[in-house]
Structure formats: C-alpha cells, structure tokens
Amino acid sequence: MPTKPTIARIWRGRTRREVADRYEPYLRAEGIPPLEKTALGVQLFREDRDNESWFVTISYWADMEAMTAFTKGEPTKVHHLDRDPEFLIELPERIEIHRILVNEQGLR
Template sequence: MATPARIARIWRGRTRRDLAYTYEAYVRSEGIPPLRKTALGVQLFREDREHETWFTTISYWPDFEAMSAFTRGSPTQVHHLARDEELLMELPQRIQIHRILIDEQALR
C-alpha cells in the first residue's frame, strides 16, 4: 500500500506573460524533476492573466521530516531556482504548508 500524502507544500510565483513559456519550460526541466524523485506527488499549475502569468507548484509529502530532508532545512523556507531572479517578477518569500484533511479524487 502506498504511503498517504499528509502534507501539501505550495509555492507560487509570477512572471511576465512574454516570459511565461520560457519559465514553464525551465520549471519543468529544473524544478519538477527533483520533486518527482523525492515527493509522493507533484502538480504544476499555470494561470495566464492579462499582463502576468502565475505558476503554482504543489508537492505532496508524508510528513514534515520528509520535507525537511528534501529542503535540507526548514520546509517553509523558499529555495529559489538559479534563474528565478531573472525570470520572475519578484522572488517569492513564502511557502505555504497545508495539512491534508480530505484526499478524494473523482475518477471518471
């Protein structure tokens, strides 16, 4: 039986619309692979607005210890990718950590 996800770690950042495809490709190649190797699961979301694009990455973890091992410190600290300063409108200063209370998915 698979280990259930008990914690969601949520990161959000925004870029200019003209850099959105560049940033998406960058996150897919540099940000997501380490999470795929370590987290129980990962999702990447993209929200295009008129002048900016928001990206949200949610990774799923069994506990705080697993997140701390991955981040090599506090899981609430933001760990920026090498090109984030160049591509993002500002560097996010916050990570959200949520306990998962209900985990149901409709499979149709």
C-alpha cells in the same frame, strides 16, 4: 500499501506574460524533477492573466519529517532556481505548508 500524503507544500511565482512561455519549460526541467524523485506527488499549474502568468507547484509529502529531510531542515524556506530572478516579477518570500484534511482523487 502506498503511503498517503498528509502534507502539501505550495510554491507560487509570477512572470510577465511575455516570458511565461520560456519560464514554463525551465521550471519543468529544473524545479519539478527533484520533487518527482522525492515527493509522493507533484503538480504544476499555470494561470495566464492579462499582463502576467502565475505558476503554482504543489508537492505532496507523507509527513513533515519527509518534507523537512528534502528541504534540508528548512521546510518553509524558498529555494529559488538559478534563473528565477531573470523570469519572476519578484522572488517569492514564502512557501505554504498545509495539512491535507480530505484526499479523495476520483478525477477522471
């Protein structure tokens, strides 16, 4: 039986619109694969606004212990990618960690 996630770890970052199309493939190549190897699931979102683009990565974890093992004991610490300072308007200072209260995935 597959493990259901109980924890969602959420990272948010924003770029200027003119660099968003370069940041997205970088984030896909460097930020997402480590999560795909370890987390139960991962999603990447992008919202383009007038002058900036927001990126949100949500990874799903069986429990706090699994997430803490992935983050080497610091689940709320932001681990910036090497080129984040080049792309992001400011470096995010925190990660959100949420308990999943409802997990119904009837999306079609």
